[in-house]
Amino acid sequence: MYNKETVYKELLNVMHEDNIKRDELLRNHLYTKLGGKADFFLTPTTYEEVQNIVKLSNKVDVPFTLLGNGSNLIVKDGGIRGIVLHLANFDEINTNDQQIVAQSGAAIIDVSRRALAERLSGLEFACGIPGTVGGALFMNAGAYGGEIKDVLDYCYVVDRHGELIKRTAADLELDYRHSNISENGDIVLEATFSLKPAEYDDIKAIMDDLTHKRESKQPLEYPSCGSVFKRPPGYFAGKLIQDSELQGTNFGGAEVSTKHAGFIVNKNNASAKDYISLIEHVQKTVKEKFDVELEREVRIIGEDLE
Numbered sequence: 001m002y003n004k005e006t007v008y009k010e011l012l013n014v015m016h017e018d019n020i021k022r023d024e025l026l027r028n029h030l031y032t033k034l035g036g037k038a039d040f041f042l043t044p045t046t047y048e049e050v051q052n053i054v055k056l057s058n059k060v061d062v063p064f065t066l067l068g069n070g071s072n073l074i075v076k077d078g079g080i081r082g083i084v085l086h087l088a089n090f091d092e093i094n095t096n097d098q099q100i101v102a103q104s105g106a107a108i109i110d111v112s113r114r115a116l117a118e119r120l121s122g123l124e125f126a127c128g129i130p131g132t133v134g135g136a137l138f139m140n141a142g143a144y145g146g147e148i149k150d151v152l153d154y155c156y157v158v159d160r161h162g163e164l165i166k167r168t169a170a171d172l173e174l175d176y177r178h179s180n181i182s183e184n185g186d187i188v189l190e191a192t193f194s195l196k197p198a199e200y201d202d203i204k205a206i207m208d209d210l211t212h213k214r215e216s217k218q219p220l221e222y223p224s225c226g227s228v229f230k231r232p233p234g235y236f237a238g239k240l241i242q243d244s245e246l247q248g249t250n251f252g253g254a255e256v257s258t259k260h261a262g263f264i265v266n267k268n269n270a271s272a273k274d275y276i277s278l279i280e281h282v283q284k285t286v287k288e289k290f291d292v293e294l295e296r297e298v299r300i301i302g303e304d305l306e
């Protein structure tokens with residue numbers, strides 16, 4: 001176990017104290033509004049700082065965790081030991097002919113809006129996905145038939161040794177809601193998307209249609225992590241949950257949404273324990289009724305309360 005004061009002193013050598021928070025309550029940064037504290041919550045301002053944080057983490061043996069917009073993460077009630085890296089300061093979006101270059105902390109929704117403004121097609125599917133560019137690459141985010149894999153050209157990452165390197169889309173082995181970033185420990189810093197010219201009105205019509213579908217079907221009025229489960233081959237998770245009569249089931253303040261069975265909402269100050277127990281209950285019930293394993297799309301990290 002690392003010494004917190006030693007780590008803090010080391011961190012002051014690599015970044016400004018204003019960008020180092022201690023014991024930061026993570027629920028304030030997460031869509032589910034659940035979860036405990038991070039020992040260190042860092043908001044670096046340069047790529048070099050990110051490289052130095054990784055090198056420091058290797059040197060003093062303190063783990064680090066990436067946090068994007070927190071729209072696909074559940075942090076347990078005991079929080080996260082070590083460093084949480086939040087790349088919100090990297091939010092630039094630039095256009096280069098038919099390419100958009102976006103930093104990892106930019107919202108993928110803003111990138112899709114920029115594409116619209118530039119009359120570039122390909123990112124319409126992302127117009128309602130509430131994650132960052134970094135989180136979208138990590139998850140190979142997708143919706144309504146589109147996914148990051150279709151448009152990503154290459155990205156720059158800091159690898160686990162602290163080196164800044166370029167990775168092509170093929171290097172990331174993008175698959176349904178998966179990339180190899182979870183295995184290789186890369187930190188995405190920026191991504192280049194290749195798009196196609198199209199008429200403004202055509203792009204806008206698709207985005208408006210997808211936004212309407214999302215707003216009419218999803219319980220966006222409550223905190224949640226979006227779809228909790230991946231689509232099991234040959235089934236729809238929401239339909240299985242609905243047919244298991246689980247909608248409205250609640251554990252503490254967490255409830256299986258009555259509007260969209262694939263969502264679990266934090267309706268009334270749920271704990272992460274409530275939310276996770278309800279996820280497990282849904283998995284168990286669907287397995288018993290239909291013999292189908294529901295695999296989580298949402299990632300659960302951190303520690304239980306002691």
Ligand SMILES: Cc1cc2nc3c(=O)[nH]c(=O)nc-3n(C[C@H](O)[C@H](O)[C@H](O)COP(=O)(O)OP(=O)(O)OC[C@H]3O[C@@H](n4cnc5c(N)ncnc54)[C@H](O)[C@@H]3O)c2cc1C
Nearest residue numbers: 068069070071072131132134135136138141142143188226
């Ligand atoms: C209401 C709602 C609707 C949603 N709809 C969709 C949808 O239609 N399609 C879809 O695919 N998803 C959807 N999601 C889930 C979520 O928005 C996506 O998975 C999104 O890509 C997560 O991005 P994030 O920045 O929030 O990542 P986070 O939740 O913060 O993190 C997710 C993972 O990415 C890692 N990560 C984050 N940033 C980086 C980085 N810079 N480098 C390396 N790793 C990083 C984190 O460590 C974590 O493991 C929805 C969620 C909500 C709440």
